[in-house]
Amino acid sequence: MARGAFRRYSTYRAATLAGTFTNTVFGVILASSFLALWQARPHLGGYDQSQAVTYIWVSQGLLVTVAVWGGGFQDEVQDRFRSGDIAVDLYRPVDFQGWWLATDLGRAGFQVLVRGTVPLLFGALVFRTRMPEQPLTWVFFLLSVLLAVLVSFGIRFLVSITGFWLHDSDGIRSVMVVVSMFFSGMLLPIALFPGWLGTLGEALPWASLVKVPTDVFLERSSGATLAGALGFQLGWAAALLAAGRGAQWLATRKVVVQGG
Amino acid sequence: MAERLIVADGLAARTAWAVRSWWLCARMWMRSMAAYRASYVLGVFSGIAIHALDFAVLVIMFLHTDTLGGWSLPEIAFLYGTSALSLGVANLLVGSADALGQRIVAGTLDSMLVRPAPALSQLCAERFSLRRLGRPLQAAIVLVWALTALDVHWTWDRVLLVPVLLVCGTAIFGAVFVGGATVQFWWGESKEIQNSFTYGGATLLQYPPTVFAKELVAGVVFGIPLAFVNWLPSLRILDRPDPLGLPTAFQYASPVAAALCVTAAGLAWRAGLRAYRGTGS
Numbered sequence: 102m103a104r105g106a107f108r109r110y111s112t113y114r115a116a117t118l119a120g121t122f123t124n125t126v127f128g129v130i131l132a133s134s135f136l137a138l139w140q141a142r143p144h145l146g147g148y149d150q151s152q153a154v155t156y157i158w159v160s161q162g163l164l165v166t167v168a169v170w171g172g173g174f175q176d177e178v179q180d181r182f183r184s185g186d187i188a189v190d191l192y193r194p195v196d197f198q199g200w201w202l203a204t205d206l207g208r209a210g211f212q213v214l215v216r217g218t219v220p221l222l223f224g225a226l227v228f229r230t231r232m233p234e235q236p237l238t239w240v241f242f243l244l245s246v247l248l249a250v251l252v253s254f255g256i257r258f259l260v261s262i263t264g265f266w267l268h269d270s271d272g273i274r275s276v277m278v279v280v281s282m283f284f285s286g287m288l289l290p291i292a293l294f295p296g297w298l299g300t301l302g303e304a305l306p307w308a309s310l311v312k313v314p315t316d317v318f319l320e321r322s323s324g325a326t327l328a329g330a331l332g333f334q335l336g337w338a339a340a341l342l343a344a345g346r347g348a349q350w351l352a353t354r355k356v357v358v359q360g361g
Numbered sequence: 362m363a364e365r366l367i368v369a370d371g372l373a374a375r376t377a378w379a380v381r382s383w384w385l386c387a388r389m390w391m392r393s394m395a396a397y398r399a400s401y402v403l404g405v406f407s408g409i410a411i412h413a414l415d416f417a418v419l420v421i422m423f424l425h426t427d428t429l430g431g432w433s434l435p436e437i438a439f440l441y442g443t444s445a446l447s448l449g450v451a452n453l454l455v456g457s458a459d460a461l462g463q464r465i466v467a468g469t470l471d472s473m474l475v476r477p478a479p480a481l482s483q484l485c486a487e488r489f490s491l492r493r494l495g496r497p498l499q500a501a502i503v504l505v506w507a508l509t510a511l512d513v514h515w516t517w518d519r520v521l522l523v524p525v526l527l528v529c530g531t532a533i534f535g536a537v538f539v540g541g542a543t544v545q546f547w548w549g550e551s552k553e554i555q556n557s558f559t560y561g562g563a564t565l566l567q568y569p570p571t572v573f574a575k576e577l578v579a580g581v582v583f584g585i586p587l588a589f590v591n592w593l594p595s596l597r598i599l600d601r602p603d604p605l606g607l608p609t610a611f612q613y614a615s616p617v618a619a620a621l622c623v624t625a626a627g628l629a630w631r632a633g634l635r636a637y638r639g640t641g642s
Binding site: 142267 | 397402403404406411429430552553561574577
């Protein structure tokens, strides 16, 4: 399944190219504004200037890969709700959650290769960025991105499955975009949030999407804190996937009641 | 509608007919969207919230500093309000045009072409949704706050420039939406590139020009003239030096830029429609 999804996404070359261009444009705009902010306040939030700029390029690379904005399999599930095919899906001999997870991992695998690397390379060429000093950091970073995809999938699966009760999960999805963009640290590093907002942001699952992988990439966490950060992601991934499983069980029962 | 099937003559009559067609389609879509009520209400509120978030990020930045690129928070709020309001209104009116590529692939563009109403009007009103009111509403609130918080010596030309700026900014963004959609006649998947000029452009214009490299600023003055949306007139209104040192006339030239953009987009649309060949059925 995952390999199929990887191939499917890799056929949309022109769309991928266009999307990468957009990531790069936003990267330039945001990196410039961050530079201005860090010029006024060096070492803000514990980031130096090159770290702040690198933060932008890594997060632009992550945006689509970990689907901060939502999407991926969600669009397909939404279409299947509208057409009613979703009821059939639940009775296929493959596991519903597992099926979509495999698809999403394939998608992410393709996107990390293209939409993850191109903006980062561009950023490294045009701006003064900070690449990992330890080679091992790259391994931890990729592991952290994988966990981020799992957490992101867990959240998106729960959102999509509300469609069984609401018939249309678009509204919830648009609320989730807001929460996700803000609390992932996509718009601004969580370290810059004031007071309790920062504490809250660090504890919520969305921190797994952008904050933790960028911390790993910038080598802001090492040793015990690194293990803690990855454990944080793993914990949320497990909790969310379990919750998704529970919701799926409830949904299956509901469909039986409704459709016979 | 059946009462007016014959194509009208003259530019004014044709424009009026195009606007009326747009309105009829838009009204139809509003009624159809009202079927999913809970989802719709959530959509409007989250629309306002997501855009408010953009501004919240700026406010959080200003918790840590007094100026960004030498500009104060009310000044940046003015840039933010004008940019987001122009983009928001343009998106509400013609933003749906960016689905052209999908319509070509699905073959539904052909059914628009045979209807007795201008295809561009139908395309722009397609899936029209008041959900898109969120952005202009939120931007208007920020703009009003900025205008009260700004310390500006309001001469008559500055007062006049504000509404001119908003109208011209909307026209320029509208032209970018339609012009960008036209590219999809030739390259169906260019939608995302267009996003970087519309949404990316609006984000760019929220920050002062002093933040960016001079080449980039020059690019949006002489290339895709987004600088005329708010940067150039704002230099006049806020009495700021031009980082490029352009003549003062540029700061009043937004109507010229807007007229050029709209003409270019219109011509491109015609050329695209002429080049389009349906696949038949």
